[in-house]
Every structure is written in C-alpha cells, then in structure tokens.
Amino acid sequence: MxxxxxxxxxxxxxxxxxxxxxxxxxxxxxxxxxxxxxxxxxxxxxxxxxxxxxxxxxxxxxxxxxxxxxxxxxxxxxxxxxxxxxxxxxxxxxxxxxxxxxxxxxxxxxxxxxxxxxxxxxxxxxxxxxxxxxxxxxxxxxxxxxxxxxxxxxxxxxxxxxxxxxxxxxxxxxxxxxxxxxxxxxxxxxxxxxxxxxxxxxxxxxxxxxxxxxxxxxxxxxxxxxxxxxxxxxxxxxxxxxxxxxxxxxxxxxxxxxxxxxxxxxxxxxxxxxxxxxxxxxxxxxxxxxxxxxxxxxxxxxxxxxxxxxxRFRRYVPKGRSRYIKNVPLDVPSVAILAFEKELEWVLKDTLKLVWKIIHKHKRPKKDASVWKKITFQPKDLLQDYQNLKNLEEELYLFAMFLQEKNLSLDEATLLNDLTQTMRSLVIGAKEFKDIVHNLVEMENSEEPFVVDILDRLQGEVKDFLTVFEDYVAMGTADEAIMQSVKAKLKNNYSSLIQLLYTQLKTKKTDVSISTMANVIQQVFSGLELIWGAIGSLHKQEIAPEERL
Structure with a gap:
C-alpha cells in the first residue's frame, strides 16, 4: 500500500x-x-x-x-x-x-x-x-x-x-x-x-x-x-x-x-x-x-x-541634519541611545563654533547705518547657524520621544533622559549668546575704552574656556575636581566683572548703558556654565559606553 x-x-x-x-x-x-x-x-x-x-x-x-x-x-x-x-x-x-x-x-x-x-x-x-x-x-x-x-x-x-x-x-x-x-x-x-x-x-x-x-x-x-x-x-x-x-x-x-x-x-x-x-x-x-x-x-x-x-542608493539617504540617529533603527534601544550620545558630540561642537563666531567673528553693520539697525543687528549667517542647531534639537527630541515608546530598561530610560537634558543645556547655552549679538556690536562700536575693555575681557573668558575644554577632553577621564574648579572660576570671574562694572560706572556714564553691559556679562557666563555642565555630563558618560550596551 x-x-x-x-x-x-x-x-x-x-x-x-x-x-x-x-x-x-x-x-x-x-x-x-x-x-x-x-x-x-x-x-x-x-x-x-x-x-x-x-x-x-x-x-x-x-x-x-x-x-x-x-x-x-x-x-x-x-x-x-x-x-x-x-x-x-x-x-x-x-x-x-x-x-x-x-x-x-x-x-x-x-x-x-x-x-x-x-x-x-x-x-x-x-x-x-x-x-x-x-x-x-x-x-x-x-x-x-x-x-x-x-x-x-x-x-x-x-x-x-x-x-x-x-x-x-x-x-x-x-x-x-x-x-x-x-x-x-x-x-x-x-x-x-x-x-x-x-x-x-x-x-x-x-x-x-x-x-x-x-x-x-x-x-x-x-x-x-x-x-x-x-x-x-x-x-x-x-x-x-x-x-x-x-x-x-x-x-x-x-x-x-x-x-x-x-x-x-x-x-x-x-x-x-x-x-x-x-x-x-x-x-x-x-x-x-x-x-x-x-x-x-x-x-x-x-x-x-x-x-x-x-x-549606490544615495537618494535613499534619510533627510535631516543628524549624522547618526536618522540611520539607526529603534529596534535596538541600547545602540540607538549610543547613537543619540554620539549625535550630542556634534551638537556640542556646533554650539562651541557658534559661540566662537558670535564672540569673535560677528560682522558689524556699516558705519553709516542707523542707530536702530545697529542696536537690532543680527547677522544672517549666525541666525542660520542657530536655526540649524534648533532644527537638529527638534530632530533629536522626536527621536528620543519615539525611543521612549520602546521597551527600555530603567537604566536606559534614565540615560536617555539625562542625554535629553544635556542637549537642552547646550541649546539654551547657545541661545544665551545668540540673544546678545546686537549688544556685542553696540559695545564694539563704543567710543569708551572701558566698554571695549569689558568686551575684551569677555572674549578672553570664552577663549580660556575653550582652551580648558580642549585640555579636559584630552585627559580622557572624568575629573569632578576640575569640573567644580572651572565652575567656581566662572562664578568668581562673573562676580569680579560685575563688581568692576558697577565700580567704574557709579559716577560715569557711557554710550552703552550699564544694564546692557550687565546683561551681556550675565548671559555670557550663564551660557558658559550651561555648556560646561553639558560637557561634564557628556564626558562622564563617554568613559565606559560598553557598560551600557
């Protein structure tokens, strides 16, 4: 059969x-x-x-x-x-x-x-x-x-x-x-x-x-x-x-x-x-x-x-300003978070470039421009750089939002939240500088040597900050003592500049108001503190990324 x-x-x-x-x-x-x-x-x-x-x-x-x-x-x-x-x-x-x-x-x-x-x-x-x-x-x-x-x-x-x-x-x-x-x-x-x-x-x-x-x-x-x-x-x-x-x-x-x-x-x-x-x-x-x-x-x-x-397939490259997250599937959350962190390294670089351009390389309006134009001056290239940074921030936020819907462990959820806060600190720090561009131009155009001296001091602070940052990254290890030392130095230098400003201008008026200069000083140091805090957070997380995979 x-x-x-x-x-x-x-x-x-x-x-x-x-x-x-x-x-x-x-x-x-x-x-x-x-x-x-x-x-x-x-x-x-x-x-x-x-x-x-x-x-x-x-x-x-x-x-x-x-x-x-x-x-x-x-x-x-x-x-x-x-x-x-x-x-x-x-x-x-x-x-x-x-x-x-x-x-x-x-x-x-x-x-x-x-x-x-x-x-x-x-x-x-x-x-x-x-x-x-x-x-x-x-x-x-x-x-x-x-x-x-x-x-x-x-x-x-x-x-x-x-x-x-x-x-x-x-x-x-x-x-x-x-x-x-x-x-x-x-x-x-x-x-x-x-x-x-x-x-x-x-x-x-x-x-x-x-x-x-x-x-x-x-x-x-x-x-x-x-x-x-x-x-x-x-x-x-x-x-x-x-x-x-x-x-x-x-x-x-x-x-x-x-x-x-x-x-x-x-x-x-x-x-x-x-x-x-x-x-x-x-x-x-x-x-x-x-x-x-x-x-x-x-x-x-x-x-x-x-x-x-x-x-091959160049037309299928995902759109967006991000370098990594747009190519990473959300199916592997730990890798997606690592890509998010690598993206923040570029956010940091873009932020520091923007700060340097604002402090040192902003373009003045023409000498015969109106006073109002000088006061409200905002260079197009700087505004575009800041807008690019904001667009990248939005892309990262959306990525983090979709990633949070995945089955994350408690450690992964905490890390993602910390990285999101770090990103926010960087962008707010950049905004602090973007908002004072016209004030910096006003100070640069001042006829008073004291106002120009304050501006030079602020530019020196930013230059010193960038040097410290480079040395800190070159160390390859997180050092809480250095972090606290730089924070204390920023706080002391801020207090010294404010004290100098008030002392010099008690009896003398200048072509730039004391409130304008005080605001510039406050926002420069506030921006540096926000960026430095983000640097410390990022560098600490970079020490042993394999432990999070």
Whole structure:
C-alpha cells in the first residue's frame, strides 16, 4: 500500500522548529544580548575581526537576522564602517551553519522526541513558575526553544521517513541539479530560515530520498534564499540597509553559482580530504566549506566592494541634519541611545563654533547705518547657524520621544533622559549668546575704552574656556575636581566683572548703558556654565559606553 505524505505533520514540524528558533533568539537576546552588542561594537574595527565576531556571535545566537539587525544599528549610528559590517555578515553566514552541525551530530542518532521532552518540561515549568525572576524566566524560554527545535525536527524526520519508500525522484532528477538549486532558493525565501531548510534537506538525506549532490544543490540555493529576509527588510529601509542587503545577496549569489558548477569536485574533496563516509556529516562539511569559500573569495575585495556600494542608493539617504540617529533603527534601544550620545558630540561642537563666531567673528553693520539697525543687528549667517542647531534639537527630541515608546530598561530610560537634558543645556547655552549679538556690536562700536575693555575681557573668558575644554577632553577621564574648579572660576570671574562694572560706572556714564553691559556679562557666563555642565555630563558618560550596551 502506498504511503501518503503527511503534510500536516511535516508543516507542524517546520512550524515548531521555527518557533523554537525564535524562542532561542528571544532568550539569548535577553540573557546575553548586551554582551553580544558590546562584543560587536568593540571588536569590529577591522574587517577580519568583523568576520570572526560574526562567526562567533551567530554560532551562539543562531540567528543571522538578529546579528544583521545589530550590524545595521551600528552601521547607521556610524559605529562600524560598511566594510567591516560586510565582514560581520560574511562571518554570520558561516556561523549559522552551527545548527546543521548540531542536528547532524545528535538529531538523527538518538530518539529526538525523548531528547526534547525534558527540555520542554523543565522550560515550561521554569517559565510559568519563575515569571517574576527575569533570569530564570529567560532560561526557561531558552530550554523551551531548544526542546521545540528538536521536537519540530522529529516531526519533519518522521514525515519524510514514512514517505521515503514511496517517493520516486527519477523524473525530478532528470531535470538536473538546477531544479534542486532553485527549489532550495524558493523554499528558503518562503520560510525565511536557511537553518530550517537545511534541516529539511538533512532529513531527506537521512531517509535516502535524495543524494548528496542534490542535497548540496538545495543547500547552496538555501544560502541564496536566506538573503531575501534582508532584502525584504531593505525595501523600505535606509540606504545603509539597502547596501548591506545588496552586498549580502551578491556574496551568496556569486559564491553559490560558482560552487554549483563545482559540486562534484566539492563532494570529492569532502570524501578524500576529510575522509567522511556519513552522508549527513558530509553535507554539513560541504555547507560550511561553501561559506568558507565565500569568505576567502570576497575578503580581499571588501574595500572595493564598500566603495562600489557607497555609490549606490544615495537618494535613499534619510533627510535631516543628524549624522547618526536618522540611520539607526529603534529596534535596538541600547545602540540607538549610543547613537543619540554620539549625535550630542556634534551638537556640542556646533554650539562651541557658534559661540566662537558670535564672540569673535560677528560682522558689524556699516558705519553709516542707523542707530536702530545697529542696536537690532543680527547677522544672517549666525541666525542660520542657530536655526540649524534648533532644527537638529527638534530632530533629536522626536527621536528620543519615539525611543521612549520602546521597551527600555530603567537604566536606559534614565540615560536617555539625562542625554535629553544635556542637549537642552547646550541649546539654551547657545541661545544665551545668540540673544546678545546686537549688544556685542553696540559695545564694539563704543567710543569708551572701558566698554571695549569689558568686551575684551569677555572674549578672553570664552577663549580660556575653550582652551580648558580642549585640555579636559584630552585627559580622557572624568575629573569632578576640575569640573567644580572651572565652575567656581566662572562664578568668581562673573562676580569680579560685575563688581568692576558697577565700580567704574557709579559716577560715569557711557554710550552703552550699564544694564546692557550687565546683561551681556550675565548671559555670557550663564551660557558658559550651561555648556560646561553639558560637557561634564557628556564626558562622564563617554568613559565606559560598553557598560551600557
């Protein structure tokens, strides 16, 4: 009697396998996601390091999509170059083959269901009864995912084994390996998991439904099909996402086509060089070999590939004045916050440039201009610089507002609030200087030496402040004593100037009113104090950013 293929059992197996993979991804992300993001951030300054990190993280996380999401976040935030992110993607393709090794080693040599049941039982109980303890809860999810993964494998294996004796592939095989190659691409693109596809292929090989050459053709196709996950996500994505998706597709497509034409030679290598007789182990070795060939083939050309990709999709670069946050997905809050912080470094630089231009390089109105024009004078370039700063502030505020809607930890929410306050201090400090431009011009045009002397003193204060700031940043460490010392100095110098102003003008009037000069002095020192406080806050947060990832 001819066996009927139990489609529902087979589809249930795929569903359980994919669900198990997603639960494993969720658990590992919660248990060690910060550590993996820290590793990815710190050790991807070179392409070869990116490849090694991509292999290691993906082998543990078993989710190339999660690793790719991290890479996109760092790439958009300017914390990793396109070249090095391509290296991580290359490594991730090899790291994801670890699932096939586990399945081929254990999945077909023991009773898979019996192996899965203890993990399912312990995982479910831990998850249900330890729900208030995050570590134990996520450990339970991990065990549950592991059990579901192998239970799904058991369903797929049984469904294929029951039908194996009744399957006649002679007609299908007559079309050649191309049909298996294309089938691997299509099925993997549909189920969005190369790991699940390779497990299906391993099950078919174990049941002797297909040979090693057909299986390898499907595996090569699966490696190409899995790139469609990133391609779909890049359709409405930023330019960086499109570039990374195109690079990933190009790697797998060209390497896949090359290896497809050399399938027989690759099989001969696995038999003679590795001396493998188990068809399952032979297939996983060939799968890893394919991805290793891809790394070796493209690694020397990563600089040229980066240059070529950078010229693509320029019209998809997000609009806005920000440099980092406009490219960072909010799906990884810790990286988004780090990008927000890097953006503030530029806000600080723009603020200091504006202050310097206002104090030293403002343009005077013409000598024959009216008194009213001199008093209300506001240079267009300075106003535009300040407006640019305000536009950037608004963009950052909107980013922070959307980020706050994500599932932030208490530490992340506190840090985001602190960074937002720091940004506000910088912009208010810049406004203090912007509002006195016309007063500075009035003082500069004064005929009284004393008024010009006050202006010179204020310019000296700003110059000294910028020098102290440069020295403080060069130290590379936060120093509370220096912070307090500079604050005290600003306060003392403010009091001295105000005292000098009142002493000199008690009996003598000038062409610039005492209230105007007092206001200028007050706003200059107020602005410097706000900016210095923001500098201290930013520099303190920069000391160990990896602790926040």
């Amino acid at each position: 001819e066996e009927k293929f139990d489609y529902w059992e087979f589809l249930a197996g795929i569903g359980l396998f994919l669900w198990g993979m997603s639960q494993l991804e969720l658990a590992i992300k919660e248990l060690g996601g910060a550590s993996f993001k820290n590793l990815l951030h710190r050790f991807t300054d070179k392409s070869w390091k990116g490849i090694l990190v991509g292999i290691g993280i993906t082998a543990i996380l078993q989710s190339s999509s999660l690793v790719t999401l991290m890479v996109l976040a760092f790439l958009g935030g300017g914390m990793i170059s396109l070249r090095n992110s391509l290296g991580v993607v290359l490594g991730a393709n090899l790291g994801t083959t670890f699932t096939a090794w586990v399945v081929a080693t254990f999945g077909f040599k023991i009773s898979v269901a019996d192996f899965a049941f203890p993990f399912l039982a312990i995982g479910v109980m831990t998850y249900l009864f330890m729900n208030s303890r995050p570590f134990l809860k996520n450990t339970g999810i991990f065990l549950l995912g592991f059990g579901l993964l192998f239970l799904g494998l058991d369903y797929m294996k049984l469904a294929i084994e029951e039908y194996a004796t009744a399957v006649d592939l002679s007609e299908l095989q007559s079309y050649g390996l191309w049909v298996f190659f294309i089938t691997g691409i299509i099925i993997t693109a549909m189920i969005q998991s190369s790991s699940a596809m390779i497990v299906i292929v391993l099950s078919a090989v174990n049941a002797q439904v297909i040979g090693t050459d057909h299986a390898l053709a499907m595996v090569i196709g699966a490696n190409i099909g899995t790139t469609f996950t990133l391609i779909l996500g890049a359709i409405d994505g930023s330019a960086d996402k499109k570039r990374l998706a195109l690079g990933n597709f190009a790697f797998n497509f060209f390497a896949g086509v090359f290896c497809f034409f050399w399938i027989d030679q690759l099989i001969d290598i696995s038999i003679h060089f590795f001396n493998v007789v188990d068809p399952l182990m032979e297939l996983v070795i060939l799968n890893s070999l394919f991805n290793l060939i891809m790394i070796l083939a493209f690694f020397p050309f990563l600089p040229a590939i980066e240059k070529w990709l950078t010229k």
